[in-house]
Amino acid sequence: MSHHPDHDVVIIGGGFSGIGAAILLDRAGFPDYLMVEEGDGVGGAWHWNTYPGVAVDIPSWSYQFSFEQMADWSRVYAPGRELKAYAEHCVDKYDVRRRIRLGTRVVSAEFDEDADLWRLGTSAGDTITARFVVGATGVLTQPKLPEIEGIADFAGTVMHTARWDHDVDLAGRRVAIVGTGASAVQVIPSIARDVAQLTVFQRTPIWCLPKLDSAMPRPLRLAMRVPGAKRLTRLASQAFVELTFPVAAHFHDVLPVSGIGERVGHRHLRRAVKDPAVREKLTPGYALGCKRPSFSNDYLQSFNRSNVHLETGAIERITPSGVLTEAGVEHEVDVLILATGFKVFEKGNMPAFTVTGAGGVDLESWWEEHRFQAYQGVSVPGFPNFFAILGPYGYNGSSYFNLIETQMAHITRCLRRARRTGATRVEVTPEANARYLERMLGRRHHQVFFQPSCANANSYYFDAHGDVPFRASSTLETMWTSSRFDLDDYRFEGAAV
Structure with a gap:
């Protein structure tokens, strides 16, 4: 078998996570990637969900990339068709489309320890190899059918x-x-x-x-074209989003x-x-x-x-x-x-395909045995060269676009060091992962989720272990740590290291 992968990076998923990952890989100097998407179009949730009334549930100014802000949303909370159009706009403007393979589902991922690469089995019956994998499948992707007789x-x-x-x-x-x-x-x-x-x-x-x-008044849309206006509007929107979830959820006992x-x-x-x-x-x-x-x-x-x-x-x-x-x-x-939602922290969705790491360890089984965990929501020990956008304890509840940009800052730092040192294997250390999980669990007493009345909520936030794998951090903290964590929390190995 060849030790030379088909691509430096394969991105699994063509929603906004995958689109953001692709754009930011290009910006970081990693153009050799392939995005693999199950659907026949990009946009993820906004491609699949087309039911009457579908719209975003945070202000449009926050639900977009910081580097690609639109001035012509029709409403404060954009309808689904506009978000789908925004996804199409992004893949065209940033030259991503030519590196997308649509209509293909990744059904398995197996790490080849001899070659330090991932072998991805697809629904088409072929295998794609990659040095690194970015999992960008999200969690609200697999519809959950109710267990009702008849x-x-x-x-x-x-x-x-x-x-x-x-x-x-x-x-x-x-x-x-x-x-x-x-x-x-x-x-x-x-x-x-x-x-x-x-x-x-x-x-x-x-x-x-x-x-x-409300509908976005034309004068406001025109005003958004004034230099600095989009930045100020986004800042105000981000503050509103921060107050209504990250602050409310993770600092409940303080505020x-x-x-x-x-x-x-x-x-x-x-x-x-x-x-x-x-x-x-x-x-x-x-x-x-x-x-x-x-x-x-x-x-x-x-x-x-x-x-x-x-x-x-x-x-x-x-x-x-x-x-x-x-x-x-x-x-x-x-x-x-x-209207029964999606599989979230359930078998068949976390992960959405079989992932076999070093030593033949199955990721789903490992999480089932050891509880959900990932270093800053990105990496799991024993699964080298595999990075997630939305792993356990990665999302703090702020804008999903902030999550994408934050996690990609983390991932591209790892990729840059690997390129600098010639490493072909990048793996978070068990010690760093355990330290991060301990810090997240140690903040539970501040969170809203663990008060007694939540037992009556029937919430998908809770996994089978009784944990809520949100990142118990403010958005500013997530941004700071993703760009400044100690890279020695990872092992960089390979023939040239």
């Missing part, structure tokens, strides 16, 4: 929000939607006015806060701003929902921050409609004609929409 027997149409079928006309139909998470909050008000009947099956109510959204958010949420609910009984069903029984909240100005109001029914009884099974609850009530429906 779904296969339903005689009508079934679709998951992440794989919306636009050929299905919902007008005048009886529709059931299972789940009230972030996707459902956007779908429900978007389809409620068109369907004959909409039955919403809720297991756990979501915190829903007012959305400071309990979630209490303010809860008061806003309760007031929003009182004003939006007329029926006290329905309002009670929509009231969360856990603290704000235990699970992902949502922002909407029309979700709660949807339950005032005569054709929308909120069902909180547990589902027993799906019948050929509808949904049967444990109370024995059958809701007859024509279309069943599954």
Whole structure:
């Protein structure tokens, strides 16, 4: 077998993580890369998720690369089609498209210890080799189907929000939607006015806060073209995002701003929902921050409609004609929409393909045995030359674009030293990884997630070990440490070292 890889770097995933990785590899002087993407287009979540009402849930000024800021978003919270267009714009402007292989899923990754390279098996049946791999598959990629008896027997149409079928006309139909998470909050008000009947099956109510959204006035869009205006707007937006998640989540005992958010949420609910009984069903029984909240100005109001029914009884099974609850009530429906989210810290998603490191160790099994962990969310001992954008304890809850740029600063520092020293094998030391995990776990008492009421939240933030693998850091700290961590936390080895 050849010891010369097909590419210096293979990026797995063509969403914004992969796009950002490609652009920043070029900027760092590593142009020999290939991006491998399962879908037939780029954009990741914004390529796959096309359901009615899909939009970003943080201000558009924060949801973009710092080096490629747009001045013409149509709304404060951009709709999904504009984010998909932004992805296409980036791959064209930065000459990434010619190094993308679409319609190809990586199904396995095996480290060749003799050659110090990765062998990636694909859905096409071939193998791609790379000296280094950047995992950029994200976590909100694999739709999670509910374990409800009888779904296969339903005689009508079934679709998951992440794989919306636009050929299905919902007008005048009886529709059931299972789940009230972030996707459902956007779908429900978007389809409620068109369907004959909409039955919403809720297991756990979501915190829903007012959305400071509006169409972007033309004068403001024009003003954004003034030098410095985009930078100032982004700074203000970043401060808002920082306050509403990283500060609220990771410094809860010092700055309990979630209490303010809860008061806003309760007031929003009182004003939006007329029926006290329905309002009670929509009231969360856990603290704000235990699970992902949502922002909407029309979700709660949807339950005032005569054709929308909120069902909180547990589902027993799906019948050929509808949904049967444990109370024995059958809701007859024509279309069943599954707004049941994604696999996150579950088998088959972390990682999304088989990863076999040094000594034949399987990454999924290693995490299952030792709990989720990765040095700064990037590297795992025993898996040389493999870097992740969104590994455990990498994301602090700020703008996802900030995560991409921060993690790539970390990764390119490693690649530069490897090139400088001639190293063909780069691996984080067990000691550095253990030290980082200990620091993250040691900050738990500051976080909102570990207060008693979170036990009632049914939150995907928690993994099977009871951990919440978010990076317990402010955004400024993540940026500082990614650009200044001690490179001796890695071993750089190879014939030339």
